[in-house]
Amino acid sequence: MQARLEDVTMRDARELATQDGPLVIRGMTVAYDRKPAVFSVDATFRPGRITGIIGPNGAGKSTLLRAALGIVKPLAGQATFFGTTLSRSRDRVAYVPQRASVDWDFPARVVDVVAQGLYRRLGLLGRFGRDHDDMVKAALERVGMEDFSARQIGQLSGGQQQRVFLARALAQDAMLYLLDEPFAGVDAATERAIIKVLKALRSEGRTVIAVHHDLSTVEEYFDDVLVMNVRKISDGPVGTAFTPEALDTAYGGRLEQGTRDPQKALA
Amino acid sequence: MNGEDFVTFSLTPLLIGSLAALACALPGNFLVLRRQALLGDAISHVVLPGIVLAFLVTGTISTWPMLLGSAAAAVVAVVLIEAIRRFGRIEPGAAMGVVFTAMFAAGILALEQSDTSGVHLDVEHALFGNLESLIWLDATGWASLVDPVALAGLPPELFRISLVTVIIGLCLAVFWRPLAISTFDEGFARTLGLPVRAIGLGIVIVSALAAVAAFDAVGSIIVIAMFICPPAAARLMTNRLGAQVAWSAAFALIAATLGFTLSGSGPAWLGSEHAVSAAGMVGTVAGMILACAALFGPARN
Numbered sequence: 001m002q003a004r005l006e007d008v009t010m011r012d013a014r015e016l017a018t019q020d021g022p023l024v025i026r027g028m029t030v031a032y033d034r035k036p037a038v039f040s041v042d043a044t045f046r047p048g049r050i051t052g053i054i055g056p057n058g059a060g061k062s063t064l065l066r067a068a069l070g071i072v073k074p075l076a077g078q079a080t081f082f083g084t085t086l087s088r089s090r091d092r093v094a095y096v097p098q099r100a101s102v103d104w105d106f107p108a109r110v111v112d113v114v115a116q117g118l119y120r121r122l123g124l125l126g127r128f129g130r131d132h133d134d135m136v137k138a139a140l141e142r143v144g145m146e147d148f149s150a151r152q153i154g155q156l157s158g159g160q161q162q163r164v165f166l167a168r169a170l171a172q173d174a175m176l177y178l179l180d181e182p183f184a185g186v187d188a189a190t191e192r193a194i195i196k197v198l199k200a201l202r203s204e205g206r207t208v209i210a211v212h213h214d215l216s217t218v219e220e221y222f223d224d225v226l227v228m229n230v231r232k233i234s235d236g237p238v239g240t241a242f243t244p245e246a247l248d249t250a251y252g253g254r255l256e257q258g259t260r261d262p263q264k265a266l267a
Numbered sequence: 268m269n270g271e272d273f274v275t276f277s278l279t280p281l282l283i284g285s286l287a288a289l290a291c292a293l294p295g296n297f298l299v300l301r302r303q304a305l306l307g308d309a310i311s312h313v314v315l316p317g318i319v320l321a322f323l324v325t326g327t328i329s330t331w332p333m334l335l336g337s338a339a340a341a342v343v344a345v346v347l348i349e350a351i352r353r354f355g356r357i358e359p360g361a362a363m364g365v366v367f368t369a370m371f372a373a374g375i376l377a378l379e380q381s382d383t384s385g386v387h388l389d390v391e392h393a394l395f396g397n398l399e400s401l402i403w404l405d406a407t408g409w410a411s412l413v414d415p416v417a418l419a420g421l422p423p424e425l426f427r428i429s430l431v432t433v434i435i436g437l438c439l440a441v442f443w444r445p446l447a448i449s450t451f452d453e454g455f456a457r458t459l460g461l462p463v464r465a466i467g468l469g470i471v472i473v474s475a476l477a478a479v480a481a482f483d484a485v486g487s488i489i490v491i492a493m494f495i496c497p498p499a500a501a502r503l504m505t506n507r508l509g510a511q512v513a514w515s516a517a518f519a520l521i522a523a524t525l526g527f528t529l530s531g532s533g534p535a536w537l538g539s540e541h542a543v544s545a546a547g548m549v550g551t552v553a554g555m556i557l558a559c560a561a562l563f564g565p566a567r568n
Contacts, residue, residue: 097455101452107566116448152566
């Protein structure tokens with residue numbers, strides 16, 4: 001009975017999702033030591049799209065994501081996932097933290113980390129069975145890490161570690177993927193592998209939101225962008241929101257003066 | 268030593284010492300992995316004034332007043348640290364150090380002034396433990412293990428440490444997955460809906476429980492070695508968390524049994540007539556295990 005009730009609310013929420021979007025942020029304000037890191041940001045992320053959160057270092061991009069997920073406590077504002085609260089939609093939300101946010105010396109193998117993505121299925125004492133094993137294996141294959149499953153995570157390269165984090169999120173089988181700097185400090189092969197997975201997720205109807213700071217790849221990787229620097233500067237499809245004016249405002253003249261083309265601005 | 272003497276003078280201290288080492292080593296794994304090893308030190312120091320306070324109020328050294336006293340001392344410590352950090356403009360580490368050492372010192376003064384002649388509670392024992400005195404006087408040999416009258420005379424510390432070790436083992440087994448996930452990646456754990464603050468607090472509470480229960484065996488200074496040495500050595504033996512915890516348990520048991528045995532017989536082998544402090548030897552052996560693991564452990568990287 002309990003399970004059936006949950007199914008019904010899941011379906012209701014999915015229907016709502018088409019109206020409310022997988023993630024809606026309203027009036028989000030976060031401060032560290034009284035200095036605002038994120039100030040009154042509103043954003044509506046569209047389903048089935050890959051959205052990049054763009055801005056300079058210290059613009060509050062990761063903080064916005066972490067506040068939406070309840071990892072840091074906002075001063076004001078709220079985030080709605082699939083038209084409801086995060087705690088009621090955790091099974092549909094997967095988060096890939098910054099690679100540098102954990103200690104990779106931790107005694108765990110690649111499979112142990114990926115299996116963490118199955119926690120909500122397994123619960124405290126649920127038995128880890130063959131089907132769970134298969135899920136872990138499938139997730140590792142999607143990121144091309146199946147040959148490393150027994151490796152200690154500290155013995156991987158940065159790119160491999162990033163792929164393990166992505167595999168853990170894939171094991172969660174979520175509808176919304178939130179990634180914090182998934183391309184930071186990874187090799188070219190990993191970058192290609194990750195973007196391929198993200199595009200595959202999109203074609204499966206899932207939503208991807210990634211914090212990103214490499215302006216040269218924005219048009220290639222993302223459908224939508226949210227340009228911010230503490231405040232929101234612009235958002236929408238890359239063609240209309242990723243403008244030289246928006247970047248000028250976000251980077252405050254730190255980009256080459258007079259450059260109107262973001263591609264050249266970076267070069 | 269014949270069987271009769273062994274059961275009377277060595278069996279219970281061995282058991283109590285082993286269980287105390289185990290009770291500390293198990294949560295110690297997570298303290299070390301969370302880089303909170305000094306928290307174990309802090310807890311064990313705060314336990315002393317708590318226990319003295321409980322003794323001064325109740326006049327006995329029984330389990331529940333000791334636990335409550337320690338808990339009260341822990342709360343006072345947390346409040347003081349926060350106050351000093353805020354009003355003293357001192358960094359958190361320094362505030363911690365000041366509070367714990369000051370409270371520990373006050374505990375020693377209170378202990379000196381109080382009349383503890385009737386019970387096993389004096390400064391030396393509080394600091395370095397009292398393992399040798401936890402003997403089973405009612406035992407007459409191995410047969411006593413099935414003799415209800417003799418069993419009733421077992422030192423109460425044995426029941427206390429057994430209960431605590433079982434509780435800690437159960438907590439670890441039941442909450443294994445949340446513990447592992449939130450220790451490795453707190454942000455991710457939060458998005459799974461895990462109560463990471465409660466988990467962190469739970470580890471502190473369980474460690475405090477272990478520190479109080481191990482107080483009789485190894486005292487409040489050497490207990491820190493039991494929290495840190497076995498897990499730190501175990502980390503150098505394996506790259507898997509489950510195996511690390513198993514290794515730490517094995518190392519804790521080795522340190523306790525070998526340490527206790529050496530303290531009684533070691534000096535005699537060297538021609539000395541005096542036995543040395545059992546807790547001191549247990550701590551020393553634990554340190555030597557860590558040194559060996561650091562030199563030869565297969566997972567040193």
